[in-house]
Structure formats: C-alpha cells, structure tokens
Amino acid sequence: MPQQLSFDLPSRTALGRDDFFISEANALAVAQVEQDDLWPNGKLVLSGPKGAGKTHVSHVWASQSGAKIIHAASLEMPEENAVVVEDVHTIAGQHDAEEMLFHIHNAVLGRGGRLLLTGIGAPNHWPIALADLASRLQGTALVQIDEPDDMLLMAVLVKGFADRQLQPTPAVLTYLLRHSERSFAHAHQIVAAMDKRALSERRTINRDLARDVLADLAR
Structure with missing residues (x-):
C-alpha cells in the first residue's frame, strides 16, 4: 500500500486545571505551586524531567x-x-539572558510579586555563570515532579492521544503501559510516533501498531 505523506503538525495541548492528572508522582509539586502565599521569599523552582507537565502546571x-x-x-x-x-x-552560560533574568528576579520580588521558575534538574546543577543569579536560584525553594507511576503514565498517554484527537482502546493503552519505559519523554515519543505512522501508513491505532512503534523506538 502506498504511503500517505505525513506532516509534523502541532497538536492542540489542553492546559486547563481539569486536564491535569494528579498522582503521587506530582501531587506535592502541584499543591506547592498552587499555594503561592506560602512560597519562601515569594519564589519557587518547579523541576522535573522533560515532558513531566511543568508547562501545564505553570499555565x-x-x-x-x-x-x-x-x-x-x-x-x-x-x-x-x-x-x-x-x-x-x-540559558546557563548566556551572559545577556542570565543578566536579564537577574533583573527580572529582583524587579518582581522587589515589588512583592511571585516568581515561578521551571527547569530540568536542581538549580545547583545549572551551570549559571553570573554569580549573583546563581546564588539567588540556589537559594530558591525547590519542588520536583518525579518520574511517573503507572497511574500518571497512563494519564500522560491518554492525554497525549486526546490532544491529537485520537482514541486508542483500553487494550492498546494497557499494552503500552506494560511495555514502555517509565518516563514522560518516552510516553510522548510513543504518542507522536503512533500518530505519524498511523497517518503515513493508513493504519488504525491498535496493538499491532503499538508493537511496531515500540520496536522502532527500542532500536
């Protein structure tokens, strides 16, 4: 069967509060972000792996x-x-960007505001060159989103497909959960790869496609 051309069109990501699934892996982080009146010195660092939902929590x-x-x-x-x-x-090591963030930090907090910073890893592992900014980041309270448990990983898969207007059966989702890596990044890769391959090869979202995609990603 000839392949259909496929394009990497952006999916429409739902970023509302009701679209975010809470499990033990992210419950503490979400609770601390929402209680901004309790942030020490009015600021907080939200850390987590790629694809963990930091942008969603921020929105x-x-x-x-x-x-x-x-x-x-x-x-x-x-x-x-x-x-x-x-x-x-x-922006670690980028002088102009580091200096601008330093000024933003001081301006927002200087007028009694709230500042939420996100990133991968803890601030003391970010190679920030500007010493004054590095000290302020390292002195900021840190909350982390952990790698997903089964409930959260299933929710990430379901939401990823839903953002692309796809509805895999429970059997497909269970298969993916059983055979995929336990990481946010891998879950997002699976969804994108299944969507692209289903379109290019005119296949349905089923367990055979899931198996083929997982095999490709494992190579």
Missing part, C-alpha cells in the same frame, strides 16, 4: 494568578507582579 497557576509566562530563551522585563520563567536551565 494552571498563571490562569489562577494572572501571571505572565515567559520562556527563558526570549526574556523581557514584565510589568506583571506574577511571572513564570520557563526552562531556566537552557
């Missing part, structure tokens, strides 16, 4: 607090008193 908090969300790659001085800076670990 939930932003919708509740009116926070401005800024990616570390495109920093600008915000006027808001509540601010999220995502993927802070990615």
